[in-house]
Amino acid sequence: MTRRPTILDVAALAGVSKSTVSLVLQNSTQVKAETRDAVRAAMIEIGYVYNRAAAQMRSPSAGLVGLVINDLRNPFFTEFATVLQMTLAAKGYATVIANSDEDADLQAKLVGSMIEHGVSALVVSPAYGDGGDAFDQIERAGIPAMQVLRKTDPRTGLFPFSSFDYAAGSARATRHLMNQGAQRIAFVGGLEGRAITEERKSGYLAEIKRAGAEPFSLHGRSSRGFGLDAVDQLPDDVDAAVCFNDLVALGMLSGFARIGRNLGQDFRLVGFDDIEDCAQVWPQLSSVACDIDGFARATADGLLAWMRDGVTPPPEHRAPVELIARTSSTGRMP
Amino acid sequence: MTRRPTILDVAALAGVSKSTVSLVLQNSTQVKAETRDAVRAAMIEIGYVYNRAAAQMRSPSAGLVGLVINDLRNPFFTEFATVLQMTLAAKGYATVIANSDEDADLQAKLVGSMIEHGVSALVVSPAYGDGGDAFDQIERAGIPAMQVLRKTDPRTGLFPFSSFDYAAGSARATRHLMNQGAQRIAFVGGLEGRAITEERKSGYLAEIKRAGAEPFSLHGRSSRGFGLDAVDQLPDDVDAAVCFNDLVALGMLSGFARIGRNLGQDFRLVGFDDIEDCAQVWPQLSSVACDIDGFARATADGLLAWMRDGVTPPPEHRAPVELIARTSSTGRMP
DNA sequence: GCTTGGAATTGGAACGTTCCAGATTTAGCG
DNA sequence: CGCTAAATCTGGAACGTTCCAATTCCAAGC
Numbered sequence: 001m002t003r004r005p006t007i008l009d010v011a012a013l014a015g016v017s018k019s020t021v022s023l024v025l026q027n028s029t030q031v032k033a034e035t036r037d038a039v040r041a042a043m044i045e046i047g048y049v050y051n052r053a054a055a056q057m058r059s060p061s062a063g064l065v066g067l068v069i070n071d072l073r074n075p076f077f078t079e080f081a082t083v084l085q086m087t088l089a090a091k092g093y094a095t096v097i098a099n100s101d102e103d104a105d106l107q108a109k110l111v112g113s114m115i116e117h118g119v120s121a122l123v124v125s126p127a128y129g130d131g132g133d134a135f136d137q138i139e140r141a142g143i144p145a146m147q148v149l150r151k152t153d154p155r156t157g158l159f160p161f162s163s164f165d166y167a168a169g170s171a172r173a174t175r176h177l178m179n180q181g182a183q184r185i186a187f188v189g190g191l192e193g194r195a196i197t198e199e200r201k202s203g204y205l206a207e208i209k210r211a212g213a214e215p216f217s218l219h220g221r222s223s224r225g226f227g228l229d230a231v232d233q234l235p236d237d238v239d240a241a242v243c244f245n246d247l248v249a250l251g252m253l254s255g256f257a258r259i260g261r262n263l264g265q266d267f268r269l270v271g272f273d274d275i276e277d278c279a280q281v282w283p284q285l286s287s288v289a290c291d292i293d294g295f296a297r298a299t300a301d302g303l304l305a306w307m308r309d310g311v312t313p314p315p316e317h318r319a320p321v322e323l324i325a326r327t328s329s330t331g332r333m334p
Numbered sequence: 335m336t337r338r339p340t341i342l343d344v345a346a347l348a349g350v351s352k353s354t355v356s357l358v359l360q361n362s363t364q365v366k367a368e369t370r371d372a373v374r375a376a377m378i379e380i381g382y383v384y385n386r387a388a389a390q391m392r393s394p395s396a397g398l399v400g401l402v403i404n405d406l407r408n409p410f411f412t413e414f415a416t417v418l419q420m421t422l423a424a425k426g427y428a429t430v431i432a433n434s435d436e437d438a439d440l441q442a443k444l445v446g447s448m449i450e451h452g453v454s455a456l457v458v459s460p461a462y463g464d465g466g467d468a469f470d471q472i473e474r475a476g477i478p479a480m481q482v483l484r485k486t487d488p489r490t491g492l493f494p495f496s497s498f499d500y501a502a503g504s505a506r507a508t509r510h511l512m513n514q515g516a517q518r519i520a521f522v523g524g525l526e527g528r529a530i531t532e533e534r535k536s537g538y539l540a541e542i543k544r545a546g547a548e549p550f551s552l553h554g555r556s557s558r559g560f561g562l563d564a565v566d567q568l569p570d571d572v573d574a575a576v577c578f579n580d581l582v583a584l585g586m587l588s589g590f591a592r593i594g595r596n597l598g599q600d601f602r603l604v605g606f607d608d609i610e611d612c613a614q615v616w617p618q619l620s621s622v623a624c625d626i627d628g629f630a631r632a633t634a635d636g637l638l639a640w641m642r643d644g645v646t647p648p649p650e651h652r653a654p655v656e657l658i659a660r661t662s663s664t665g666r667m668p
Numbered sequence: 669g670c671t672t673g674g675a676a677t678t679g680g681a682a683c684g685t686t687c688c689a690g691a692t693t694t695a696g697c698g
Numbered sequence: 699c700g701c702t703a704a705a706t707c708t709g710g711a712a713c714g715t716t717c718c719a720a721t722t723c724c725a726a727g728c
Binding site: 049257282 | 381386390412413415419423428429431433435440443448450475557589591615
Binding site: 340341359360385387393 | 713714
């Protein structure tokens, strides 16, 4: 097997200089159309593949974006990652996706590895815990980086934070349940003390307080399993719940099926995130919809503007959310 | 902002030559311990970050593995991708994950981009359709590459194929349903004509034929939505089903909840893949378990052996599967 | 003190691209 | 036809690392 062809080989075959080939590679306007075509033809004939490492050495702009996600198995994050990756791919950027699995140390390692690989920007949905290491590395490297969906680095402006207006969402859900006639509403799921839990809960608490009612909350892992068990631990007078996320709500939905309670009538339930499953279970699950696809696209666009034109995104941004009322809270069949 | 430090700067500070620094970088045994420590200290002091692009230029071994997945939103693939990435990360390899979204053209683009980025190996779960472009590119680049979970490139040996023994799994599931007393068993889900559908169905057909029974199948998208609707389209005498995958089965499970049929008694259901949700819905869903984590780890190990030691994996490998019987088919509560 | 051989270190070349400054060609115009 | 300006093209130099062959260092043995 022979050595990979380089632009030198292409140049020789096309009868031009390597500089011209380089210009063609960069779609420069200052090369004549017929020369360009000749060079392109030579590339194909010779089976040339671009050597990004060499290019990157000379001028460090990799066309590579790093994406570190705390829990890639969670459909919410998967959706985000997928759409972000595809949007960036459409603009010619490759995306390195990695899963930190809620491990701050692993997260730091992944970030380090990505920086070594020369990513030109990073998007991080940070793991809980001290993300200091990771963010310090990014700061030293001087790379544009955003915190999305979660914020663990407190310095404002350095790593712009972008997420959804969760508090407004849970407030909206709580009011909706009250309007449906719920007497006592619980908040279920999310690990206590964590920023997102508190944020999603804050809207609930505000509305409960405004109505002069008594709050009740049950905290734990944000999984179906937790939701499944949670139904047994609710006080008897609780007849509605706002869940930390859809996984918990879907778990509870299965839990009510188990104990034979009729969701949407005996009990009213609202999830959070509106993942695809919500409309595909029975009864259909009401949920606070976050437009992840739109959010991911906006993130990609903001990042591109930052990388290419130096336009720093606003230090903090919250995308609006929307309540999707379905059977599990209204009792009405679709 | 000043220029990034290089090994030259580190060398100057540590009072050694660049070659020595390079040796330290590679954990060479032939550098004295105290020199090594001095160099390491200098690196930290000066804030040195390794420039992989430069290294890669000189000796092309990127420590980068490409992973192209046909549908990253499917939990089955997400799990595989996640574990593969984490296993490789533990061995010092970064993974570029990309989603082709069942688009063969996009898949070819992604593969091309990864090759440009200098991946030292590729793992592809190919999109349906003509993956020729993608695989031809890989062949030209001469990179180790595996087809996993799906096979679209027919050439044997070039791109070793590794998957699960689906036929044995569906046969096992079908026998299990018969043993449970099912009278008429259907096969539900999967797009007709596709290799995996046929494979998963073949075990079912073989067992049905062996029992002298009449097969019945319902094909379509492998989603919860399809399963949800499928329950309305089953003939009345069908009292059990083997599903193409868990998503379809979970959809059917919701469908039976909707029409108030008692799963595990009126109807017996087995899914395929044993995704996490199976044990977290009600009733719990029986499923043919594929040990994805083990499979992903084995894939990573095989790939590493191939990359590092030139050990080609067997051209075709099928990992065993296991039936996990739960309430949806046995009627027994856990 | 001198030799010896292994351990430790070193300088230079090479990798394939981009960028720059200049060189060459082409086109337009009096 | 000669001049100028614009359009095109080109030959180094540079990027930061690794690899190789060569050199220096050091301790042990005589």
